[in-house]
């Protein structure tokens with residue numbers, strides 16, 4: 584990870600190395616934080632942050648689910664994010680806003696704890712590797728089940744919930760795979776450890792609903808919208824493990840992962856074993872949109 588010069592913390596810029604918290608931070612002990620992952624691209628008319636306002640909206644929504652409120656409006660956070668890229672001289676990169684409970688309470692109830700809001704930015708290439716984006720990745724269904732709506736909020740981006748993803752991801756990588764795919768407690772496909780899943784069969788594109796335990800990913804929404812506008816039939820549907828094995832194509836979407844083809848699932852080739860035409864089209868539409876090369880949704884590009 585390449586450090587940048589400044590991190591924005593609780594209202595001001597601090598040097599990267601000084602952006603620190605106390606060891607009795609509530610969020611550190613109990614996972615009481617909400618966060619976002621956002622990408623900025625070198626687009627046709629300069630640096631553009633992709634769906635920045637939507638990401639900051641989701642940050643506020645996720646924070647609300649665990650009782651975190653902060654004084655900054657979405658508009659203010661949008662401005663801070665853009666300024667942070669400029670002050671760090673980044674023309675593209677990844678932004679990580681996080682809001683969390685700090686010190687002042689060490690019981691489980693965070694009442695009385697301070698609230699901190701931080702945004703960091705740095706350069707970040709392909710999350711699942713350049714080769715993964717080009718040729719596809721190898722995925723295994725995890726033995727860990729996706730946390731359910733009966734015990735947590737799988738579609739809120741809350742830090743504590745990510746232990747579930749960390750367990751699945753590390754087990755998959757230890758076993759020699761690139762990424763894990765999590766089923767929910769009913770055995771239906773939920774999502775990857777940090778990505779949404781798409782499945783193509785007989786020309787129809789499917790993705791699991793949030794009720795199955797998926798995050799309502801902004802890349803998922805972007806790709807669904809772009810493929811639909813391109814004439815594809817895109818549906819939210821329950822997906823079983825067998826459906827994965829019968830699929831013509833599988834791919835992941837996410838801010839970090841962008842559109843990453845899956846070439847193998849559980850050691851079986853997906854389709855021909857090479858990224859298929861719908862996956863390629865999704866990649867083309869997505870990258871064309873985020874860079875402004877395609878004029879599909881200019882309103883999603885928030886220029887710095």
Ligand SMILES: Cc1ncc(COP(=O)(O)O)c(C=O)c1O
Nearest residue numbers: 777778779798800801802837838
């Ligand atoms: C668990 C999980 N699912 C899906 C996604 C994809 O969401 P988005 O496209 O909004 O980045 C992410 C990344 O934020 C994630 O952490």
